[in-house]
Amino acid sequence: MSNRPFAQLQAAAIDGRTRTVFYRQTQLEKLHKSLVSNASEIVDAIVADAGLSRTEAQIEYSLALTAVRERFAELEPKKELENEYAIARGEDAGSLRLGYGTVYIKASADHTPFYSAIAPLSAAIAAGNCVVLQIENSLRSLPAILRNTLKSALDNDTFDIAQQPVQDASFLSGCLQVVQDGSVDGAAAQNQLVSKAGSITAAIVDRTANLDETAKALVNARFSFNGKSPYAPDVIFINEFTKKDFLQALLRHSVSFDEVVEREKSPTRRTGRENGIRDLISSLQKDGSGRVIAQESNRAILEVTKRSTSLLKNKISEPVLLVHSVKSLDDAIDFINNNGNELLAAYHFGENAQCKYLSQFVSSQVSYVNHIPAELLVGPAFPVGHPVTSTRYPTALFTRPTPAFVTNTTQSKTVESALNGASKSEKSTAVQTLYSQAVADLPAAHKRPKQLKAAFGFFEQSMLFNLGFVLLSTGATIAATVILGKRARAYYSH
Numbered sequence: 001m002s003n004r005p006f007a008q009l010q011a012a013a014i015d016g017r018t019r020t021v022f023y024r025q026t027q028l029e030k031l032h033k034s035l036v037s038n039a040s041e042i043v044d045a046i047v048a049d050a051g052l053s054r055t056e057a058q059i060e061y062s063l064a065l066t067a068v069r070e071r072f073a074e075l076e077p078k079k080e081l082e083n084e085y086a087i088a089r090g091e092d093a094g095s096l097r098l099g100y101g102t103v104y105i106k107a108s109a110d111h112t113p114f115y116s117a118i119a120p121l122s123a124a125i126a127a128g129n130c131v132v133l134q135i136e137n138s139l140r141s142l143p144a145i146l147r148n149t150l151k152s153a154l155d156n157d158t159f160d161i162a163q164q165p166v167q168d169a170s171f172l173s174g175c176l177q178v179v180q181d182g183s184v185d186g187a188a189a190q191n192q193l194v195s196k197a198g199s200i201t202a203a204i205v206d207r208t209a210n211l212d213e214t215a216k217a218l219v220n221a222r223f224s225f226n227g228k229s230p231y232a233p234d235v236i237f238i239n240e241f242t243k244k245d246f247l248q249a250l251l252r253h254s255v256s257f258d259e260v261v262e263r264e265k266s267p268t269r270r271t272g273r274e275n276g277i278r279d280l281i282s283s284l285q286k287d288g289s290g291r292v293i294a295q296e297s298n299r300a301i302l303e304v305t306k307r308s309t310s311l312l313k314n315k316i317s318e319p320v321l322l323v324h325s326v327k328s329l330d331d332a333i334d335f336i337n338n339n340g341n342e343l344l345a346a347y348h349f350g351e352n353a354q355c356k357y358l359s360q361f362v363s364s365q366v367s368y369v370n371h372i373p374a375e376l377l378v379g380p381a382f383p384v385g386h387p388v389t390s391t392r393y394p395t396a397l398f399t400r401p402t403p404a405f406v407t408n409t410t411q412s413k414t415v416e417s418a419l420n421g422a423s424k425s426e427k428s429t430a431v432q433t434l435y436s437q438a439v440a441d442l443p444a445a446h447k448r449p450k451q452l453k454a455a456f457g458f459f460e461q462s463m464l465f466n467l468g469f470v471l472l473s474t475g476a477t478i479a480a481t482v483i484l485g486k487r488a489r490a491y492y493s494h
Contacts (some may be wrong), residue, residue, distance in 0.1 A: 005168045006102070009130040012158045013101035018128045021080045027125050027154055028072040034153035035065055035118070038145065045141035046114055056225055063378050064118040071126035071395055087404050097399040099128035100191070102175035104166055106134045106183070108197070108380045110317075111228040113142060115379045120178045120193075120393045121150075127398035129176070130158040137163050176398060180380035188384055193397060195381035198315050199344035199365075200234050204332050204358055205246060206350030207239040209370070214349040215249035219321070221347075221372045223257055223299050227319035229377040231345050234316045235304070237332040240325040247323065250301055251294055254321075274298075276318035284311060293323070313339055329354060333361050344381055347372055 004010060018024065035042065039061065046057035086093040103124040107117040117133060124131045133150065135143050147161055166172060175191065182197035205214055222232045238246050277300050284290045284302055289309035293301040299319040304311055311322060326332040336343065343364035348355040352369070359367035366388040382388045386397060408416075417430035 005166065005171045006130075006132055006160050008157050009102055009132065009160055010171075010174075013130045018099065018125075018130055018158050020128075021075055021077045024126055024128055025072065025075050025077070027158070028068060028075075028122060030153045031122065031125070031150070032065065032068045032072065034149050035068070038149050041145055042114060042142070042149075045145050049140040049142050050112075051226060060112045060115050060378050063375060064115040067115075067119040067391075067393070068122040070391070071122045074395055075126060087406060090406050092406055093404045096402050096404055097396065098402045099124075099399055100176040101129060102132065102171075103129045103178065103398060104132045104134070104162075104172065104175050105178040106165065106180060107178070108180040108195075109136070109138075110181075111230070111380070112225065112378050114146065116180055117146065119379060120398075123393040123395050124176075124178075124398045125154075125159075126395045129398055132160050132162050132166065132175075134162045134165060136165075178383075178393075193383040193386070193393075195230070196344060196384050197230055197381055199230070199341060199381065200313070200315060200339075201231055201345045201347075202336060202343055202362075202364075203233040203236045203347040203349065204326075204329070204362070205236060205238045205242075206329060206348075206354045206358075207242045208351040208354055209242075209349035211242060211246050211249045212252075214370075215246060216253045217349075217372050218347070219250060219253040219257055220374075221377060222321045223254075223319045224374075224377055227299075228317050230315075230381040231372075231376045232316070233321070233347060233372075234314075235312055235322045235324055237324055237326045237335070240327055243323075243325045247293055247301075247303070250321065250323070254294055254299060254301060257299070277320055280311070280316070280318060280320050284309070307335065329358060333358070337361075337363050345376075 012018065018027075043054065043057045043061050046052060046060060047054055050057075052060070083093055083096055086096075103120075105117065105120050105124070107113060107120070117135070121131060121133055135147050137143070150159065151161065173191070177189075177192045179188075179192060180195045180197065182195060184192060184194045188194040203218055205211070218233055218236060221229075224232070274297050277295070277297075281292060281295065281300060281302065284292070284304070287306070287309060289306035289311065290302055290304040293303055295301075299321075301321045301323065302311075304322050304324045307324070312324060316322065326335065336346075343362065346359070346362050346364035346367045348358040348362075348367060348369050350358075350370075355369040359369065365382065365384070379392050382392060383397065414430050414433055417426055418434060419427075421427035421430055
């Protein structure tokens with residue numbers, strides 16, 4: 001037993017210690033209390049390590065503790081006990097779920113690492129799992145603080161820390177893995193919750209959008225948290241007819257972007273950020289693929305003019321805003337989808353009809369219309385293949401369905417009679433019943449309701465406009481031909 005990695009956790013998972021709802025409540029209470037008592041030290045460490053403003057650090061800390069509170073509030077002992085003893089009462093327990101047993105969390109170290117660790121940790125505990133959290137040795141302040149805080153707060157028989165990536169194949173295959181750094185090649189395995197950290201996030205701005213409000217939202221999303229959020233827009237596609245006005249709006253909001261917050265940021269982290277900005281600008285200028293709209297030490301706005309450049313296909317991890325003009329919505333859709341990779345997120349700005357069209361045809365894990373949720377910028381990308389909701393790591397993700405049934409359905413009884421009826425007649429009757437039900441006509445389909453009035457949307461209007469233009473042009477041509485013909489006849493008649 002001692003040669004197995006995290007042997008004490010695997011033993012606790014086997015004996016079901018974490019299944020008790022009261023045990024889970026106690027662990028979350030201790031976790032929350034410990035994090036609260038070390039609040040100042042944790043926030044200071046976030047500021048020092050990541051170079052964030054104190055405001056941004058406090059937001060990250062607050063959202064992490066909110067996740068703990070929400071997972072704790074979801075635990076309802078009375079309801080869970082009712083579900084647990086449903087079978088004993090002779091009732092079905094079709095919605096019963098249990099934790100996986102052991103969860104291994106490989107949290108992101110590059111962006112909001114505190115929230116990235118605490119959010120899945122609290123959900124895994126709430127679901128009734130033993131947890132291994134990877135916190136590698138580092139010269140930064142937060143890892144040491146987090147390691148000491150968690151080890152003193154949580155039960156060491158059900159929680160442990162890995163100081164380097166776990167390599168043991170038998171352990172990894174037997175637990176649920178949370179991988180936030182995108183280090184999994186190909187599709188995620190059934191026991192993996194994988195965040196595709198390298199997927200592109202894009203914004204499409206139609207000419208019907210409110211350019212000032214749109215520019216403000218995109219500037220804030222791109223430049224907050226040093227531009228490292230996976231949900232910060234990597235590229236903005238703007239309609240070419242409104243590009244000039246939009247770029248001016250971007251410049252206005254870039255200049256006014258919370259300079260107080262910027263001055264709060266740790267000077268020890270600015271050098272790396274400046275180098276990253278210079279590298280992107282150098283790449284842009286080297287192949288002549290665009291121009292610099294604005295450049296400061298802490299941010300830049302670049303216009304990309306050549307679609308062949310890799311800048312439009314790569315993830316941006318610096319406070320740099322890329323803008324590329326398109327001729328139409330379809331032009332933007334074709335360019336995005338032809339790249340072959342689904343967007344991590346798409347932000348659509350414009351009237352609802354245009355945004356509906358974009359969200360329908362742009363391949364993306366999630367779409368947001370005329371807004372960017374600010375809390376989305378904190379934490380890793382949502383796990384691939386699972387719904388994007390207001391909760392990054394719902395408790396249900398760390399459980400597996402374990403339904404139990406007492407009652408026998410009518411169909412099951414009929415099939416049983418067909419297979420094992422007491423007599424040939426009983427079997428024949430049961431088979432005939434199944435057959436009759438199977439070949440019966442389907443219920444009447446709902447017919448499409450008749451339109452009493454023509455409902456013209458954006459694209460129908462465009463079609464009619466083009467048709468009208470063609471008819472007008474044709475009519476003018478015919479009229480000109482008739483007039484010329486009359487003049488010719490009059491000329492020759494004289």
